[in-house]
Amino acid sequence: MKYDLLIKNGTVVTSGETYPADIGIADGKIAAILAPGGKNEAAKEVDAGGKYVLPGLIDIHSHFREPGYPKRDDFRHGSRTGAIGGITTVFDMPNCVPAIDSKEHFELKRNLVEGNSSVDYGFWGTITGNDLSHIEELAECGAIGYKIFVGQTFGAIPSPAEGALFEAFKRIRETGLRIGVHAEDRGFVEYFEEEFKKQGRIDYMDFDYARGNTSEALAIARMAVMSHMAGNKMHIVHMSTKEGKAIVKAARGLGVDITCETCPQYTILTKEDFYKYGQIIKIHPPVRTTEDCDSMMAGLRDGEIDILSSDSAAHEKDEKFKTRSIWDVPAGIHFNEHYASIMLNEINKGRLTLGQFVRVSSENPARIFGMYPKKGAVMVGSDADFTIVDMEKEIVVDQTKTHYKQDFTFFDGFQFTGAAVCTILRGTVTAMDGEPTDQCVGQFIDSNKLKK
Numbered sequence: 001m002k003y004d005l006l007i008k009n010g011t012v013v014t015s016g017e018t019y020p021a022d023i024g025i026a027d028g029k030i031a032a033i034l035a036p037g038g039k040n041e042a043a044k045e046v047d048a049g050g051k052y053v054l055p056g057l058i059d060i061h062s063h064f065r066e067p068g069y070p071k072r073d074d075f076r077h078g079s080r081t082g083a084i085g086g087i088t089t090v091f092d093m094p095n096c097v098p099a100i101d102s103k104e105h106f107e108l109k110r111n112l113v114e115g116n117s118s119v120d121y122g123f124w125g126t127i128t129g130n131d132l133s134h135i136e137e138l139a140e141c142g143a144i145g146y147k148i149f150v151g152q153t154f155g156a157i158p159s160p161a162e163g164a165l166f167e168a169f170k171r172i173r174e175t176g177l178r179i180g181v182h183a184e185d186r187g188f189v190e191y192f193e194e195e196f197k198k199q200g201r202i203d204y205m206d207f208d209y210a211r212g213n214t215s216e217a218l219a220i221a222r223m224a225v226m227s228h229m230a231g232n233k234m235h236i237v238h239m240s241t242k243e244g245k246a247i248v249k250a251a252r253g254l255g256v257d258i259t260c261e262t263c264p265q266y267t268i269l270t271k272e273d274f275y276k277y278g279q280i281i282k283i284h285p286p287v288r289t290t291e292d293c294d295s296m297m298a299g300l301r302d303g304e305i306d307i308l309s310s311d312s313a314a315h316e317k318d319e320k321f322k323t324r325s326i327w328d329v330p331a332g333i334h335f336n337e338h339y340a341s342i343m344l345n346e347i348n349k350g351r352l353t354l355g356q357f358v359r360v361s362s363e364n365p366a367r368i369f370g371m372y373p374k375k376g377a378v379m380v381g382s383d384a385d386f387t388i389v390d391m392e393k394e395i396v397v398d399q400t401k402t403h404y405k406q407d408f409t410f411f412d413g414f415q416f417t418g419a420a421v422c423t424i425l426r427g428t429v430t431a432m433d434g435e436p437t438d439q440c441v442g443q444f445i446d447s448n449k450l451k452k
């Protein structure tokens with residue numbers, strides 16, 4: 001058989017196995033897993049000698065800001081920086097303008113993104129305030145799940161009242177889709193923000209206090225109770241605290257179908273880093289302590305945390321730096337071009353293994369969202385999505401050479417050992433050696449075609 005593409009001389013890593021193999025790809029699928037070094041014919045070859053071949057990374061938490069914020073980012077830029085960072089599939093968040101809270105807005109976004117993505121993409125839907133009238137139509141459109149903001153964050157989508165939320169949870173249960181919760185307790189956060197503003201307190205540590213560990217733990221507990229009573233599937237996004245993790249564990253003990261994710265920033269950055277980097281470090285929830293970072297990494301290792309995602313979210317440089325008051329700085333950092341490098345660097349330090357990384361950043365997201373083994377697996381018949389990594393490559397981030405729509409990134413000047421050196425989406429190379437190929441071959445992922 002003549003393959004469209006042959007990945008040669010690499011070492012395949014899945015969550016359970018590491019083995020040398022060549023991989024033959026035809027029609028965008030894995031056609032054969034071959035003995036290494038065999039004589040196989042292919043139209044194109046990628047030499048993965050000395051490198052590891054992982055199933056493509058899946059980022060279920062991206063903010064490509066389309067529609068609504070064309071100066072910050074868009075799918076064309078966000079997806080190609082994602083591809084450079086080793087990502088082959090994203091689920092994009094709904095806090096756009098307009099918010100993705102109806103069929104009309106969902107289809108608007110779908111039309112804008114069509115033909116402009118270097119990654120396969122699904123969309124989260126959302127609920128604005130107490131308006132529950134669009135829940136079923138979002139499922140019909142193929143939304144991947146429902147993102148619920150129970151506290152204020154970027155985009156200022158009003159949170160539903162508790163009663164409305166309970167009704168929404170029950171109706172979402174009928175769609176079979178998972179609810180993704182941004183867990184910061186609204187009452188807790190608003191109280192301190194208002195108090196501190198009245199007192200003229202505008203510093204980073206005031207913000208940090210207002211959104212402290214208690215805020216996250218409270219929100220997770222409330223949502224776990226809600227989910228338990230309504231009987232629906234729940235996912236906690238960007239979890240950052242050891243207390244939050246403990247509550248997720250307790251909820252599982254009660255039989256709640258609850259999954260959770262953390263992000264690279266919550267495994268490596270702490271509040272002390274504010275003194276080094278300044279207010280650019282403002283994100284929701286805030287970065288925590290070394291103890292929390294270690295707890296998040298331990299959760300990725302031992303399986304208590306299911307998923308790693310990026311929550312990469314761009315703002316304009318002026319917005320992040322121009323104001324003195326921390327309350328006026330928008331929350332979010334963008335970094336997906338170095339998504340793989342940030343974690344491979346930690347793997348090189350021994351904080352995580354490559355197999356565990358594959359489990360949380362590819363296999364588990366695929367399983368939890370019904371895409372496995374089409375995605376998240378190296379099996380004959382799976383989509384030919386691959387992230388080829390070089391564990392020895394030394395990277396110094398130079399923001400003048402990155403490919404973001406913005407000409408800055410939080411991680412400017414950081415040094416990492418390890419990088420994604422080739423990203424392949426359904427047999428097409430989407431990035432190579434830190435450069436995009438601008439192959440906008442990404443396809444829409446329709447949840448109606450997945451196992452729910």
Ligand SMILES: [Zn+2]
Pocket residue numbers: 061063093311313
């Ligand atoms: Zn987010």
